[in-house]
Amino acid sequence: MNVKQILAVSIFTALLWSPFSSSAHKLNLFVWTENNTVTVESSLSGGRTLRHGTVTVIDTASGKTIVSGETDNNGIFSFSLEQEIVKQSPTLDIIVSGGDGHQAHWLLQGDEYGGKAETQVVVQGPPEQQPTAQQAADGEGLYLSKTEFEQLLDSLLEQKLAPIRKNIGLLVNPAPSLRDVGAGIGYLLGCAGIIAWFRSRKQNNMNTRKGEQ
Amino acid sequence: MHISEGVLTIPVLVGGGLITAAGTVIGLKKIDYDQVMTIGLFSSAFFIASFIHVPMGPTSVHLLLNGLLGLILGWAAFPAILAALFLQAVLFQYGGIIVLGANTVIMCLPAVIVGLLLKPGIQTNGKKRLLVSFAAGFLAVLGSSLFMAAALILSNEGFQTASYLLVLWNLPIATLEGIITMFTVSFLARVQPEILAFSLDKQS
Numbered sequence: 001m002n003v004k005q006i007l008a009v010s011i012f013t014a015l016l017w018s019p020f021s022s023s024a025h026k027l028n029l030f031v032w033t034e035n036n037t038v039t040v041e042s043s044l045s046g047g048r049t050l051r052h053g054t055v056t057v058i059d060t061a062s063g064k065t066i067v068s069g070e071t072d073n074n075g076i077f078s079f080s081l082e083q084e085i086v087k088q089s090p091t092l093d094i095i096v097s098g099g100d101g102h103q104a105h106w107l108l109q110g111d112e113y114g115g116k117a118e119t120q121v122v123v124q125g126p127p128e129q130q131p132t133a134q135q136a137a138d139g140e141g142l143y144l145s146k147t148e149f150e151q152l153l154d155s156l157l158e159q160k161l162a163p164i165r166k167n168i169g170l171l172v173n174p175a176p177s178l179r180d181v182g183a184g185i186g187y188l189l190g191c192a193g194i195i196a197w198f199r200s201r202k203q204n205n206m207n208t209r210k211g212e213q
Numbered sequence: 214m215h216i217s218e219g220v221l222t223i224p225v226l227v228g229g230g231l232i233t234a235a236g237t238v239i240g241l242k243k244i245d246y247d248q249v250m251t252i253g254l255f256s257s258a259f260f261i262a263s264f265i266h267v268p269m270g271p272t273s274v275h276l277l278l279n280g281l282l283g284l285i286l287g288w289a290a291f292p293a294i295l296a297a298l299f300l301q302a303v304l305f306q307y308g309g310i311i312v313l314g315a316n317t318v319i320m321c322l323p324a325v326i327v328g329l330l331l332k333p334g335i336q337t338n339g340k341k342r343l344l345v346s347f348a349a350g351f352l353a354v355l356g357s358s359l360f361m362a363a364a365l366i367l368s369n370e371g372f373q374t375a376s377y378l379l380v381l382w383n384l385p386i387a388t389l390e391g392i393i394t395m396f397t398v399s400f401l402a403r404v405q406p407e408i409l410a411f412s413l414d415k416q417s
Contacts, residue, residue: 026307027217101216101365176305181264184300185257191296192253199246 027053029096029104032165033113034158036086040077041166042096042104049075054097060107061090071096081113089113214277214357214383215301215316218309222368229315229364236291236321243288251411255282256293260300263307277386280353281394283324284335284346285401285411290328294321315364323356335398335409342402343395350394351387358383 027050028043038057042050055077057067066085071077089110097103144152221229244252262276282290295317301307308316327349334345358380401408 026215026305097220101214101220101361103217103220105219176264180304181261184260184297184304187300188257188260188296189250189253192249192256196246196249196253199249203246 027096027098027102027104029094029106030166031094031106031108032162033108034162035155036081036113038079038081038092038094038108038113040071040094040096040106042071042075044098044102049073050096050098051075053077056095056097058093058095059085059090060093061088066092086113214320214361215298215308216312216319216361216364218311220368221312221315221364225364225368226311226315229312229318231314232322233291233295233314233317236288236318236325237295240286240288240291240293244292248289248411251408252286252289252293255286255290256297258282259294260297263297263301276393277320277354277357277390278394278397279320279324279357280327280350280390281397283321283326283328283353284331284349284394284398285328285408287328287332288325290325291317291321294324319360319364320357323360324353327352327356335402338402343399346398347391347395349391349398351391354383354387354390355380358387 026044030041032039032041040055042053042055044050050071051073053071053075055067055069055071056065057079058064059066066082067079069077069079091110092108094106094108095103096106259278259282262278265276279290279294282293286293295313298308298313298316298320299310302309302313331345331349335342335349337345362380398409
């Protein structure tokens with residue numbers, strides 16, 4: 001390998017490793033909630049995470065921006081919702097922008113975060129099931145109201161479901177499959193073939209008419 | 214290099230749509246029926262090139278091949294790229310239908326301009342052909358990033374800084390594209406030289 005070849009390979013490799021090289025087609029976005037904490041994860045097609053992408057959260061009911069920020073080096077941005085927003089439970093429009101023409105939206109419905117109407121029903125248990133003062137102090141036999149129990153259950157479920165929701169989000173934005181790419185090529189060549197066939201048929205008909213004349 | 218929906222303003226979208234429509238009409242008028250399959254093949258090549266990501270280090274790059282299409286097909290690159298972008302939007306949600314016109318202009322118009330200017334150069338032999346092919350690939354991507362930056366600046370001043378950076382970011386990709394266009398044209402000249410005469414013979 002001579003000097004020119006080494007130089008060419010070096011330049012090519014340097015270009016590929018350049019931190020400035022970036023190109024993508026699409027911004028993938030996934031949002032999941034855990035209690036009242038919303039986590040936004042974004043990535044570019046090709047698998048790269050979106051670093052320092054701008055995140056804007058808009059309350060669709062009032063049209064106001066309630067949260068804004070930037071994704072970290074892992075493409076993640078988390079924020080806690082204020083109690084007032086949680087009570088109103090509006091649909092939130094979460095917009096992530098890569099700043100280079102790439103933008104993605106995610107609509108977070110009110111019932112997807114902790115904004116459930118609080119029930120005031122408190123179930124009182126029979127006196128014999130009430131914990132004694134000593135048991136309550138030890139946390140044993142603790143008696144919960146229906147609301148407290150629902151909140152505790154919601155909280156535990158949110159924790160357990162968060163990774164599952166994240167995986168579902170990954171399925172929402174699948175990478176292009178070989179079948180889809182093949183289908184695209186098929187469409188292009190198929191359409192070209194049909195056009196060519198029609199036009200050649202037209203040309204043949206014209207030639208035939210000329211021959212007859 | 215696909216702008217997403219919701220980013221560009223209506224005047225930019227309408228302008229992009231009109232230019233694309235005009236370019237496509239010109240392209241279709243210049244196509245002879247025996248060229249349709251060649252255009253279909255190049256359209257497929259453009260369609261596939263966008264999926265070839267090269268993961269390297271902390272980043273990844275992908276090809277455009279718009280310079281190659283502009284160089285070989287001339288105005289016919291408009292319908293070829295439009296069809297490929299339409300399928301990418303429908304099948305993979307790259308870009309989008311509303312922004313299809315603007316995306317086509319961004320990727321196609323610089324390629325057509327570069328192609329029309331440099332087309333005679335690929336008919337020569339040796340180093341001049343290599344240089345012209347490299348320039349076509351390089352300038353088409355650079356032109357596309359400039360057009361993209363202009364579209365973003367016209368749509369929202371907030372994109373201005375990012376738009377300037379966008380041009381810089383695309384310099385390495387433009388260089389890569391130039392190298393790949395150079396090798397592709399060189400290969401075509403050896404195995405199927407009639408393709409290089411495609412646009413000169415039929416369209417000028």
